[in-house]
Amino acid sequence: MSTSKYQSILESNELPVNLDELPNFKIKVPSQDIFASYYSASSDSEVQMQVAVLFINELDKLIKEKNTDGLLVLYDVQFNKICSSVFKESAWPAPHEIELYQDKEIDIDIAYLxxxxxxxHALARLQNSFDAELVCNSWENYNDIFDTVIHAQTEFPLPVPWxxxxxxxxxxxxYFACRWRYTIKPEDQGLKEILAKDSRDLTFWNLENINENFTSVIQKSQIFEKGVLTLKEATSTSHYFGFFTLVGQLRLNVLIGNYDAAIKSIENLDFDSLVIFSKAFPAYFNLFYYAGFAYLMTGRYKEAVKVLESVCLMMNKYKAFLxxxxxxxxxxxxLEKAVCLFAISLVFYPNKASESTFWQFKDLGIKTSKQNSQNRNEKERIVDKFDKLQRYDIxxxxxxxxxxxPKLIEPIQSLDSFKDITNKNTSDLIINAKEKLTKEFKVVQNLNNLATVMKLYSKINLQKAASIVNVSKDEFLNLLKQYEKRETSDLLKTPFEQTVLSRFFLPTPILKFDINGDNITINEVVPVKNYTEQYQKLNKKMTEIYSDVLSLL
Incomplete structure (x- = not known):
C-alpha cells in the first residue's frame, strides 16, 4: 500500500507525498564507491580523463542494466562529488575526446546525457562571462535529447529527478540566453559570430522551438487518454517526461509573464496525480510555487493563499527527508521565497487559519537588499516583516x-526575431509585476479596512461607514461590490481547481450587505459546504485500502 493513500484519508488538507520516493529513502549510496579514490586525488588532465572515462562507462552500463537506483546515485551523489573535487576548476572532457582516449565509440544517447x-557544470560553476559557443552547443544538445525522447522506439531508463x-x-x-541577448552590446564578439552565420545555420535559444519540443514530448508521452490525464502504474521514462513537462510549461509561462497560460498548463492535474511529483521533490515545489505566483499576479488572491500555504507546509514537513x-x-x-509570497498573499486576502500556518515560520530569517552595510550578514525575521506588511508598509x-x-524575462520569440532584438533592461518585467501589485495594495487596504469595520456593526449609515473607511460614498459602494466579488468568486471547473484547491477551502464567515436607502445592514454568514463529493472520495479510498489489506492476507 502506498503512503499517499493514507495521507489522502488522514490529512486531506495536505498534499499527497509518497515517503518512499523522498531522497533520504530513495538514494541508497553503495558501500563501495568506484570513484572514492579520485575525490581527494590531484586534478591533473590524466586523472580527469580517467574519471570521465570511468563515469561515462558506468553511465552506459547502468542504463543498459536499467538500474535507475544506481543511476540516481551516479547522477545526484557521485557526479556532484566529482564536480566539487576533480573538476572544481575545469570542464569535463567532451565525448569525442573520451572516444579518442579509449579508442571506443560512445553510444549517441549516452553522449547526449x-x-x-x-x-x-560549465555554465553553473565555471562561467564568469557569456560564452556564445558553449550556450549554442548546449541548446543543440538539449534539442537532441528531446528529439530522442520524442522519436525513441525503445525506452531508456532515467531516474525521475534527472x-x-x-x-x-x-x-x-x-532565461540565461534571453537575458544575455537583451542586454549585450552590438559590438560583442560572441553576438557578431552568431549574427555572421547564414540564416540556415543560425541556431540559438528561442521560445518557438521550446514550445514545440514541450508539445511534442507531451503528445509522445500519451499522458492524456481521450483528453483525460492518466497516471499509469508502471510509468515509463516517456510518461514521466510528459508529466514533468506540464510543470515546465507552467514555469516557462510564468518566466515570460503569461500568467493565464501558466494556470491553464496545469489545469488537468488532479489530486490523485500529484503523488507522482514525490519522485522529484523540486518539481513538486515548483508546481505550487509558480502556480501560487500566477494566481497572485492574476488577482486570484484567495487561491494564491491556499496554493502557497500548501507548498510551504509540505516543504516544512518533509525537509528533514531531503x-x-x-x-x-x-x-x-x-522555501524562503515561497514564504515571502505567502506573506504578501495573506495581506491581499486575510485568512485566520492560513495565518496560523504562517506562524510556523516565525523563526525563519531572510536577508533583504535594504539592509545596511553594518548588519548585512544578519537575517530579519519574516514575522517582523509580516507585521509591517499588515500595516501596509510599502x-x-x-x-x-x-x-x-521568480525570475522573469522578455523571451526571444523565434530565430526570425533574434537579429532584430534591441537592448532592454531585463529587470523591467519584475518592476512591472511589482507595480501591478502595488496598485492593488491601496485597494486591498481599503477592502480589508472595510471588512474590519463592518464586522463591528449590524446596521450603519452609508455616509458614516464611508467616512470611517476614509473614502467617499461612491468609492464605498464600489468597495462593497469588490468585496462581494472577492469573497464569492468560484473555482474554475478544472480538475486542478476542483480536486486540489477545493480541498483547502473550509467554510469561513463572510459579510453580506443589504442597502436600504441611506443605511446598510450587515450580516455575517457562514457558507455551507457540500461534503457529498468528499465522502464519496473517502469511501473510494477506504475501499482501495481494504482491497490492499485483503491482498496481503
Missing part, C-alpha cells in the same frame, strides 16, 4: 516581493 551534465532537472535546466538556460539530495540547500532557499512589500519573485 553525458554532455547535458557537462554543459550544466528527468525533471533536464526540463528545469532547459528553462533556466533559456538532506541526501544535492539540491536540499537550494530547496530551503526556495517598503516592506517591495522587499518581500523582490525576494520572493
Amino acid at each position: 553525458y554532455s547535458e551534465l557537462c554543459y550544466r 528527468i525533471w532537472d533536464i526540463i528545469d535546466e532547459y528553462i533556466y538556460q533559456f 538532506t541526501k539530495s544535492s539540491q536540499s540547500e537550494n530547496m530551503m532557499k526556495q 517598503q516592506t512589500f517591495n522587499e518581500l516581493f523582490n525576494y520572493g519573485c
Whole structure:
C-alpha cells in the first residue's frame, strides 16, 4: 500500500507525498564507491580523463542494466562529488575526446546525457562571462535529447529527478540566453559570430522551438487518454517526461509573464496525480510555487493563499527527508521565497487559519537588499516583516516581493526575431509585476479596512461607514461590490481547481450587505459546504485500502 493513500484519508488538507520516493529513502549510496579514490586525488588532465572515462562507462552500463537506483546515485551523489573535487576548476572532457582516449565509440544517447551534465557544470560553476559557443552547443544538445525522447522506439531508463532537472535546466538556460541577448552590446564578439552565420545555420535559444519540443514530448508521452490525464502504474521514462513537462510549461509561462497560460498548463492535474511529483521533490515545489505566483499576479488572491500555504507546509514537513539530495540547500532557499509570497498573499486576502500556518515560520530569517552595510550578514525575521506588511508598509512589500519573485524575462520569440532584438533592461518585467501589485495594495487596504469595520456593526449609515473607511460614498459602494466579488468568486471547473484547491477551502464567515436607502445592514454568514463529493472520495479510498489489506492476507 502506498503512503499517499493514507495521507489522502488522514490529512486531506495536505498534499499527497509518497515517503518512499523522498531522497533520504530513495538514494541508497553503495558501500563501495568506484570513484572514492579520485575525490581527494590531484586534478591533473590524466586523472580527469580517467574519471570521465570511468563515469561515462558506468553511465552506459547502468542504463543498459536499467538500474535507475544506481543511476540516481551516479547522477545526484557521485557526479556532484566529482564536480566539487576533480573538476572544481575545469570542464569535463567532451565525448569525442573520451572516444579518442579509449579508442571506443560512445553510444549517441549516452553522449547526449553525458554532455547535458557537462554543459550544466560549465555554465553553473565555471562561467564568469557569456560564452556564445558553449550556450549554442548546449541548446543543440538539449534539442537532441528531446528529439530522442520524442522519436525513441525503445525506452531508456532515467531516474525521475534527472528527468525533471533536464526540463528545469532547459528553462533556466533559456532565461540565461534571453537575458544575455537583451542586454549585450552590438559590438560583442560572441553576438557578431552568431549574427555572421547564414540564416540556415543560425541556431540559438528561442521560445518557438521550446514550445514545440514541450508539445511534442507531451503528445509522445500519451499522458492524456481521450483528453483525460492518466497516471499509469508502471510509468515509463516517456510518461514521466510528459508529466514533468506540464510543470515546465507552467514555469516557462510564468518566466515570460503569461500568467493565464501558466494556470491553464496545469489545469488537468488532479489530486490523485500529484503523488507522482514525490519522485522529484523540486518539481513538486515548483508546481505550487509558480502556480501560487500566477494566481497572485492574476488577482486570484484567495487561491494564491491556499496554493502557497500548501507548498510551504509540505516543504516544512518533509525537509528533514531531503538532506541526501544535492539540491536540499537550494530547496530551503526556495522555501524562503515561497514564504515571502505567502506573506504578501495573506495581506491581499486575510485568512485566520492560513495565518496560523504562517506562524510556523516565525523563526525563519531572510536577508533583504535594504539592509545596511553594518548588519548585512544578519537575517530579519519574516514575522517582523509580516507585521509591517499588515500595516501596509510599502517598503516592506517591495522587499518581500523582490525576494520572493521568480525570475522573469522578455523571451526571444523565434530565430526570425533574434537579429532584430534591441537592448532592454531585463529587470523591467519584475518592476512591472511589482507595480501591478502595488496598485492593488491601496485597494486591498481599503477592502480589508472595510471588512474590519463592518464586522463591528449590524446596521450603519452609508455616509458614516464611508467616512470611517476614509473614502467617499461612491468609492464605498464600489468597495462593497469588490468585496462581494472577492469573497464569492468560484473555482474554475478544472480538475486542478476542483480536486486540489477545493480541498483547502473550509467554510469561513463572510459579510453580506443589504442597502436600504441611506443605511446598510450587515450580516455575517457562514457558507455551507457540500461534503457529498468528499465522502464519496473517502469511501473510494477506504475501499482501495481494504482491497490492499485483503491482498496481503
